[in-house]
Every structure is written in C-alpha cells, then in structure tokens.
Amino acid sequence: MGYGFAVAAAMRKPSLLSMRADQSSALDLSSNLTGGYVSRSKKDFVFIVNPKGANGRTGREWKKLLPYLRTRLAGHCNICEYITSGPSHGVDITREAIREGADAVVAVGGDGTLHEVINGFFREGQPVTALEGGPVHSTALGLIPLGTGSDFARTFSWRNDPYEAIERIRKGFRSKLDVGTITADTGEQHFFINVADIHLSAKAGFYASKFKRFGNLCYVLGSLRAFIGHENRNLKVKINDGEWEVFEKVTAICIGNAKYFGGGMKITPTADPSNGSLEVVILQDFKWYDFVLKLHKLYSGSHLSEKNVCLRSVKSIEVVEEMCKGDIYVQSDGEHLGYLPTKCSILPGAIEFFC
Numbered sequence: 577m578g579y580g581f582a583v584a585a586a587m588r589k590p591s592l593l594s595m596r597a598d599q600s601s602a603l604d605l606s607s608n609l610t611g612g613y614v615s616r617s618k619k620d621f622v623f624i625v626n627p628k629g630a631n632g633r634t635g636r637e638w639k640k641l642l643p644y645l646r647t648r649l650a651g652h653c654n655i656c657e658y659i660t661s662g663p664s665h666g667v668d669i670t671r672e673a674i675r676e677g678a679d680a681v682v683a684v685g686g687d688g689t690l691h692e693v694i695n696g697f698f699r700e701g702q703p704v705t706a707l708e709g710g711p712v713h714s715t716a717l718g719l720i721p722l723g724t725g726s727d728f729a730r731t732f733s734w735r736n737d738p739y740e741a742i743e744r745i746r747k748g749f750r751s752k753l754d755v756g757t758i759t760a761d762t763g764e765q766h767f768f769i770n771v772a773d774i775h776l777s778a779k780a781g782f783y784a785s786k787f788k789r790f791g792n793l794c795y796v797l798g799s800l801r802a803f804i805g806h807e808n809r810n811l812k813v814k815i816n817d818g819e820w821e822v823f824e825k826v827t828a829i830c831i832g833n834a835k836y837f838g839g840g841m842k843i844t845p846t847a848d849p850s851n852g853s854l855e856v857v858i859l860q861d862f863k864w865y866d867f868v869l870k871l872h873k874l875y876s877g878s879h880l881s882e883k884n885v886c887l888r889s890v891k892s893i894e895v896v897e898e899m900c901k902g903d904i905y906v907q908s909d910g911e912h913l914g915y916l917p918t919k920c921s922i923l924p925g926a927i928e929f930f931c
C-alpha cells in the first residue's frame with residue numbers, strides 16, 4: 577500500500593489553514609469538505625470520516641451524529657469535518673492537518689481509518705510537525721469508533737458508541753500511547769497502533785476485507801477462505817536484534833500493541849499500548865480442528881496456557897521464511913501490507929491520545 581500519491585494530491589488542494597481563514601471558499605473548493613475552521617481563538621479539531629466504514633454505516637451514523645457533535649464541542653473547539661474520498665486519503669489529510677497546526681485529529685470509522693490517521697502522524701519514518709511551532713506543538717489523536725470490528729477500542733473496553741467517544745474528546749483527558757513500526761517487503765516503513773500479524777491470521781484478514789458487507793461475520797468467512805491452501809511453516813525469528821531462532825510449523829505470529837483483532841479475538845491479552853513493548857504471540861502447528869476446539873480460548877484470551885502457544889515481550893522482532901516462497905501474508909491493524917520478510921519495533925509514547 578503506498579501513501580505517496582495521496583500526499584501529492586493534497587499539495588494541489590488549498591491548505592487547511594486557508595480553509596480556516598475563509599470557510600465559504602473552502603466549501604466551494606472542496607466537495608469533500610463540509611465544515612471548516614471558524615475561529616483562531618479556539619482549538620482546531622479535524623474529524624476524518626470514512627463514509628464507507630462498516631459497509632456504509634459510518635457515513636450514515638456520522639450524518640446523524642454531526643449536529644450533536646457541534647452542540648457538545650462547539651464551545652470547546654473549531655470543528656473541521658473531512659470525508660475521505662478513498663483508501664489512503666486519511667493519511668494525507670492527517671499530515672496536512674498536523675502541518676497546519678491542528679490541535680487534534682480524530683479518526684471516525686474502524687481500525688482501517690485509525691490506521692490511516694496513525695500513518696498520517698509520520699512521514700518517511702519521522703513524526704510530522706506543525707509548520708509553526710514545530711515539535712513543541714503537539715497534535716492529539718482521537719477516535720470515534722464506528723467500524724465493523726473496531727478492535728482497538730476494545731482494549732479500553734469502549735463500546736462502538738459515538739456519543740461516549742464525543743464525551744471523551746470533550747473531557748480532553750490525554751495519555752501517551754506507543755506506536756508500532758513495521759517494514760513491508762518493499763522496505764517501506766508503516767506504523768500501527770493495534771496488532772500486526774503474520775501468516776494464517778493475516779491471510780484471513782486479507783479475505784475478511786472482501787466480506788465486510790456481512791458485518792462481523794466477515795472474519796469467520798475470511799478465516800474459512802484462508803484455510804484453503806494454508807500450511808504451517810518454519811519461520812526464522814530475531815527478537816531484540818539477538819540471534820535468529822527457528823520456530824517450526826508456525827500457524828500465525830501476532831504482534832500486539834493492543835489486545836484484540838479479528839472482530840473481538842483477544843489475541844495478545846497481555847498487551848498494553850502504554851508499556852513500551854510489543855507482546856508477541858506465536859501459534860504453532862494449529863490444525864483446523866484446533867480452531868474449532870480452542871476458538872473460545874482465543875476470544876477470551878486464555879489460549880496462552882496452550883502448549884503450542886508461546887508469548888514474548890519484545891522491543892523489536894524480525895521474521896523471515898526459512899525456505900523463501902514469498903507467500904506468507906503480513907498485515908497491520910487489519911490492513912494487508914504484503915508478504916514476509918518484515919520487521920516490527922516500538923516507538924514508546926509516540927502519540928497523545930484522548931482516552
């Protein structure tokens with residue numbers, strides 16, 4: 577997935593600051609923009625809305641939510657609403673908003689939208705900073721979870737309730753969150769906030785994205801499809817830049833900054849997005865019937881006691897195939913990234929988050 581094109585597209589658009597200076601011309605110039613900055617004395621919050629999230633439910637809910645949002649936050653901040661026009665657009669808008677000095681960028685949608693916003697906080701591996709104020713000016717991250725799975729929100733025991741999310745933003749309590757970095761097979765660096773994973777689960781996620789119209793059932797359908805042609809493989813793993821270790825018959829490797837993926841599966845139950853480490857769960861030699869028999873354990877997070885499940889707490893992890901075939905799937909935050917090899921590491925406390 578390349579985000580570069582979106583940046584180029586943004587550069588041809590008027591800046592967000594010019595939108596703030598002249599709300600009406602901004603409305604004329606961008607059909608996607610339906611709100612605008614209105615006052616420099618208040619904080620500027622940019623809401624990035626994926627209208628296609630949760631099979632279109634995000635867009636429909638957002639229309640109903642906006643009047644309430646304006647009522648609750650109008651005295652508190654300027655509201656700039658941006659509707660994404662397609663995949664990767666959220667990355668581009670976030671970068672532009674941060675450069676223009678936005679005080680917060682709020683992802684409205686599922687984990688895919690949140691993932692794009694997280695990636696917008698960085699460019700070429702470095703944090704994006706405001707043009708004025710530089711690194712001193714910090715832009716906070718917010719989330720209104722309105723996706724199919726919305727798994728990141730589950731770590732905080734949040735419901736998919738946008739009204740509760742608006743209250744969290746209004747209260748303004750922030751805490752620092754870690755961000756994971758992951759390299760694609762192209763060598764390009766990406767960022768993730770929730771879970772990155774490798775092999776069967778990543779293949780399941782790839783197919784689940786094709787079944788989103790079925791709601792949470794997409795993860796079951798994706799998993800069934802992923803089993804076709806699946807084989808457990810020997811993988812080489814290097815933890816914290818140490819020695820290479822071979823893990824035999826690996827079914828999946830899940831690298832958690834947070835706890836849940838796949839629509840509520842508590843895959844990395846010991847993960848904490850503020851503890852400065854990634855929790856790695858390696859499933860080995862799982863057969864299809866193990867998933868039937870142990871599925872409830874994966875959902876409750878009690879699978880760590882199984883003999884073919886191993887847990888490591890790491891700062892970095894590198895994974896390659898023992899016999900290179902180039903067909904082992906890699907995803908981060910439920911978004912397909914490519915295939916092995918990959919390397920993940922942690923950026924402690926990289927983002928301030930409304931929670």
Ligand SMILES: Nc1ncnc2c1ncn2[C@@H]1O[C@H](COP(=O)(O)OP(=O)(O)OP(=O)(O)O)[C@@H](O)[C@H]1O
Pocket residue numbers: 626627628629630631660661662663664665684685686687688689690692722723724725726727788910911
């Ligand atoms: N305007 C758009 N049209 C089509 N796709 C979009 C648009 N904006 C964003 N996307 C893409 O939609 C995908 C899914 O979005 P999102 O994650 O918000 O919803 P979801 O998949 O229903 O929720 P979850 O990931 O929590 O299960 C993302 O990969 C994103 O790139």
